[in-house]
Amino acid sequence: MKFRTWLMTMAIAAVSSGCAAYPRLLNTPFDPGGRSLNSPAAETNPDIAGxxxxxVSEREKRQDIYLYDLQTQRTIAIPGLNSLATVAEHPDVSADGRYIVFAGNRQGRSGIFLYDREIRQLRNVTGSLNATVRNPSISDDGKTIAFEANLNGQWDILVYNRSGQPLDLPTPPR
Known part of the structure; x- marks a missing residue:
């Protein structure tokens, strides 16, 4: 379950049960070397699945993506994901941790990038799309990616499969 969905579910459950809801603090160790969830650097755009x-963190003086395992309480190496040539934003992860999707900017052009941890492959799934893109989200099973695209002077939500093909979703009748 994605963090945003989980947070909403917890808020609804707290309100409907009549009890006060207090945020839970993840009690993770601080590591000045940057191998934990907490570090002296700025950590932004967190998303949780499973x-x-x-x-995103600026631990290496640039915007890199980090993956943290709550079970082992350690960051996981993601070789081939981060690049000096790409500014990374708004990452999301599949529930099994295999797929990471994020918005990236390379040489002034935005793209939605998908990283497969199993085969250590990074691909731009929107390479053929002539639009500015942002705010990707990946399904728990890692098969579907949704994101915003500015195609015709307005922001629309597009849905692709992880191969980079747009999905033809039915539209509700009017």
Whole structure:
């Protein structure tokens, strides 16, 4: 379950049960070397799915994506994901932690990038789309990616499969 969905579910449950809801603090160790969830650097855009938290951090003096395993309480190596040539934003992770999707900017052009941890492959799934893109989200099973695209002077939500093909979703009758 995605963090935003989980947070909404917890808020609804707290309100409907009549009890006060207090935020839970993740009690993770601080590591000045940057191998934990907490570090001296700014951590932004966190998203949680299953036992994984994905976020952007400036630990290496640039915006890189980090993956944290709540079960082992350690960051997970993601070789081939981060690049000096890409500014990364708004990451999301599949529930099993295999797929990470994020908005990236390379040489002034935005794209939605998908990283497969199993085969260590990074791909731009919107390479053929002539639009500015942002705010991707990936389904728990990692098969579907939704994101915003500015195609015709307005922001629309597009849905692609992880191969980078747009999905033809039915529209409700009017």
């Amino acid at each position: 036992r994984y938290i994905v976020f």
